[in-house]
Amino acid sequence: MEIQKPYLLFLGDVPDQLAAKTAHGIVDWRPEWCVGQLRLPGCKADCGLTDLDIAQAKAKGAKTLIVGVANAGGVLPEHWVGKLVEALDAGMDVATGLHRRLSSFPAIAEAARRNGRALHDVRIPDMEFATGKGTRRQGLRLLTVGTDCSVGKKYTALALEKEMRARGLQADFRATGQTGIFISGRGVAIDAVVSDFVAGAAEWLSPENAVDHWDLVEGQGSLFHPSFAGVTLGLLHGAQPDAFIVCHEPTRTKMRGVQHALPSIQAVIERTVLEGQLTNPGIQCTGLAINTEHLAEQEALGLMERLGRDHGLPCVDPIRTGVGPLVDELVRRFPVRG
Amino acid sequence: MEIQKPYLLFLGDVPDQLAAKTAHGIVDWRPEWCVGQLRLPGCKADCGLTDLDIAQAKAKGAKTLIVGVANAGGVLPEHWVGKLVEALDAGMDVATGLHRRLSSFPAIAEAARRNGRALHDVRIPDMEFATGKGTRRQGLRLLTVGTDCSVGKKYTALALEKEMRARGLQADFRATGQTGIFISGRGVAIDAVVSDFVAGAAEWLSPENAVDHWDLVEGQGSLFHPSFAGVTLGLLHGAQPDAFIVCHEPTRTKMRGVQHALPSIQAVIERTVLEGQLTNPGIQCTGLAINTEHLAEQEALGLMERLGRDHGLPCVDPIRTGVGPLVDELVRRFPVRG
Known part of the structure; x- marks a missing residue:
């Protein structure tokens, strides 16, 4: 899994800065990878980036919308789903760190398929690992x-x-x-x-x-x-x-x-x-x-x-x-x- | 998850006793839970139980068919699937310790649904656990x-x-x-x-x-x-x-x-x-x-x-x-x- 850059950071309508901890971390370390932030009405988090809508972000070259916030319970609220679909329809990939798979939302799965886009669930490993071998390796x-x-x-x-x-x-x-x-x-x-x-x-x-x-x-x-x-x-x-x-x-x-x-x-x-x-x-x-x-x-x-x-x-x-x-x-x- | 007893032990057509390690363990410790064993032609394992077919096992009261063998790679061979479907159709549950879910085999999933039977994948946890708390408890x-x-x-x-x-x-x-x-x-x-x-x-x-x-x-x-x-x-x-x-x-x-x-x-x-x-x-x-x-x-x-x-x-x-x-x-x- 390699997430395509640059990113549009989606902050939803979270109630405080702490909920956008992930987005803040990305901006702290990779400001050059972030074309802007997308906030819904009522959002109390702010990463200090330019506020963009999907079309503006696309015009600036955004390749992946990152859900950079954690909601209570780690769920994806229904009213965020529409924006994610909009991003997929604009040709972006979508990535989250939530526990539930993006593809478990029918509208998101269908939009990804329709547009040939990738969905990244970074908290869910996308490959099978071997058991550890314990042998030394160079480096x-x-x-x-x-x-x-x-x-x-x-x-x-x-x-x-x-x-x-x-x-x-x-x-x-x-x-x-x-x-x-x-x-x-x-x-x-x-x-x-x-x-x-x-x-x-x-x-x-x-x-x-x-x-x-x-x-x-x-x-x-x-x-x-x-x-x-x-x-x-x-x-x-x-x-x-x-x-x-x-x-x-x-x-x-x-x-x-x-x-x-x-x-x-x-x-x-x-x-x-x-x-x-x-x-x-x-x-x-x-x-x-x-x-x-x-x-x-x-x-x-x-x-x-x-x-x-x-x-x-x-x-x-x-x-x-x-x-x-x-x-x-x-x-x-x-x-x-x- | 509570597996219903007694068991019919399914040994498939594995090539040696070692492949039936799980079945042997069950017979060693819970002989009273085992009504018999079911072996396919060519099976080289033997738990020393009476050989039964599905109908005979059912008549003896078997509630669950246990796949008591591990195949190379932990997979379920296609030619075992028919016997599992037959057990479900006879009203038994089916349990395995293989890595792949029983329900991922369409014929098995459909037979379980058709007969209202349970499929137990004991190597795949069927519940969500909390993180450990580390507090002492009595006992x-x-x-x-x-x-x-x-x-x-x-x-x-x-x-x-x-x-x-x-x-x-x-x-x-x-x-x-x-x-x-x-x-x-x-x-x-x-x-x-x-x-x-x-x-x-x-x-x-x-x-x-x-x-x-x-x-x-x-x-x-x-x-x-x-x-x-x-x-x-x-x-x-x-x-x-x-x-x-x-x-x-x-x-x-x-x-x-x-x-x-x-x-x-x-x-x-x-x-x-x-x-x-x-x-x-x-x-x-x-x-x-x-x-x-x-x-x-x-x-x-x-x-x-x-x-x-x-x-x-x-x-x-x-x-x-x-x-x-x-x-x-x-x-x-x-x-x-x-």
Whole structure:
């Protein structure tokens, strides 16, 4: 599955900005792929793009309408269906990250068929994966892991890709969630893969590559999250990373959706090394990425300085400080062998 | 999903006994549920049951035809379809553990509709699970874990159920694979669950229960298997066992399907405690179950004696010695509080 660019971002009539999280992520990382946004009356989200209707978007070259919003329950409201049909009739593909297949809406399925257009359900894998093999493959891999869900794993991997490419390094972000897939145009929603094939899907996602090529794999969940640790472990085994970055949100007190306390950064480092060694004996933690958005500047800088010293690792906030020190460390630990 | 008993076991025309592994498992554990077997010309498998045709099976009260064989590739050959239709027309349900849905065969779907019969695809979950919550629930739980796949986890859990019930204890086998589901009439094929919901499915499978009730949960894979460890971890977190038994096959040198060496029993004990503590801080290993079928009697008894002494745990072969000592240990460690 490769999603055709550029995109028209459909925001529907969602009640707040948070519901357009996916669209915001796309605009943050791939503004050059977005010709504009399409909003229905009453929409309270705004990505700061030009408002376009279907005809205007088509005239600007839009190839795919992306449903960049999540409704309550992940459903597609009936009154959005008409706009999606209109886009298909204008010759665009349509892509969503909702749980229900686009083709399960008769009007959408019929319009796609009529116009020969593709429907992308990025949360539903469109291929069958093999089980993981656990054998080493050439190329370098980095996985972002976390003390919890939603602590900046995707953002950190994308920031690393940007910084490494700017330095002339070969690096590819590997998406494992819906927003990441829209941002990179491909990937696997790993939490939607049947459990037997999670490690195999991660192997497929980061295949053999040049000896100095980095795959920057978007992590999911946490080894310490009682709901999702199995997904995290399968992804770790399949990605077989040489390096990992621990992502952390310091003001969070409980893990997302459950009553469990967050593990320490040190616990995540130790457990990730312990488990990751099964498929890559050389696995090592190479840095920390702290989401300090809820801290004042001085507090944030002080915390990062202390965490970096305590763990003997470069420590950044990808947004506040950039990820330069993380890339410095990768270059130092994994020198290109001429 | 509750599969109606008794069963007619359909063996098709498979080329050897191994292909009828599922049927053999059912006969081993639930002979009283099987009215007979149905074999096509050329079948090389034999479960030792009376050979019946559809009419004879119906006359003996068969409620469900179980496809108790796996063909190469897990597919359903076209020439089996006619017999399944005949069973549906005779008023039986049909159940399989194949990957493709029975209803995807038009003749089978139509016959089921025509006769108002159920089609059970036990490898395809028929319900949506919630994500795991990780909160403790009342009742006692035991999980069988392993140094590898296919080392006796299902057999051990079933043997424990039989022995515990014989002693008047409250105990239920909880199936997590297709053969186990046919044997218990219900369960979840955990490796076929979407990865995000594995822990939640395990929570659903072993719900809150009486304080002295044991759920004996069939384990899957191994925490050290590079293909399936994520499934194993999700099942461990969801089952939140109080006790676990390590199952091992001492003549195996490599893990099934991959090049990795088997972990030691001690490594499995330590890792299972380490990971299991996330959802049950009291988790403990209470015994070892060794599959000694490839060893001579004296060698087998010597090995079990040595392993038991080395680990300070009761050590049995469920087939050769029975699981009495494992149940003794459970009763000793988890006394019923009056």
